[in-house]
Structures are given as C-alpha cells and as structure tokens.
Amino acid sequence: MGKSTVAQALAERWRCDALDTDDVIATSVAMPAAQYLREFGEAHFREREFEALHRALESDAVIATGAGIVTSERARQLIEHEFAVWLDVGDDTLLERVAVGERPLLGDDHAQSLKRLRGEREEWYRQSARVRVDAAGSLDEVVERVVAATREVTP
Secondary structure, X not given: OOHHHHHHHHHHHHOOEEEEHHHHHHHHHOOOHHHHHHXXXXXXXXXXXXXXXXXXXXXXXXXXXXXXXXXXXXXXXXXXXXXXXXXXXXXXXXXHHHOOOOOHHHOOOHHHHHHHHHHHHHHHHHHHOOEEEEOOOOHHHHHHHHHHHHHHHOO
C-alpha cells in the first residue's frame, strides 16, 4: 500500500477527488512518470513534478506526491502552505513497498539508495509536513491515523 492508495481512501472518506502528481505528469507528457524520469533525467522530471503539484493544488483534492518532491525548493514552498502529511515507515517496510514498480532513482541496491535518499531528504520532510504519520499497518489503520492527525492539528 502506498501514497496513492492512502490518498484515494482519504478522498473517499472526505468526499473529494484524489490526485497523484505522477498521474498528472503522465497525462501532460503522454508517458508514465517513471519512463519520463528515466528518459529525460531528474532535473526535467522535477520541473514537471513542480508543474503537476501547482496544477493539483488548484483543485479541492487529496494530493499524493512522490517522495522526491521535497528536493525542489519551489515545491517545498508550495507544500509548506498546505496541510501536508508525511507518511513515514521504517526502512524494512519501505524496502518491501518499493520492490513493486519501477524506481529509476534506486538503481540496483535499493536498500543503500533508500538509506541515502532518506538521509538527504528527511530534514525537508520535517520542514514541509504539518504532521508525520506512521504509515505501517493496514490501509484502514493508516487512514485513521491521518484523520486523527488532522483533527489534532486543525481546530
């Protein structure tokens, strides 16, 4: 279970749309986001990702972003003005979850790459997210944690 699944479940709960920036990118470039990243490189991908975030924020939706979106200062500035939730899991769980799907930035050694990326990005996650939620467990458990966190932070 990943960010898109959680976003969709939250959107259903809150009766709104769910958007994934990877899907917004795929629509705008007419290819899967991972393929665009692989073919055009990370710098171009991050620019498309920022544009996708900017467009998504114009809607009333739960938005799922890729973990690397925080590497863009412009994206962080947008995110900091929203109710951003950092869905966090331990390294072992994360390693299991990324085993499915195409992950161009992870290379051959997923464990080492994830450790490096977490180290590079963790402070940006802390700065950008309003709350950090443990995303281990079932979908229902994670959704309940997010809902509870929104109640604790907002009046």
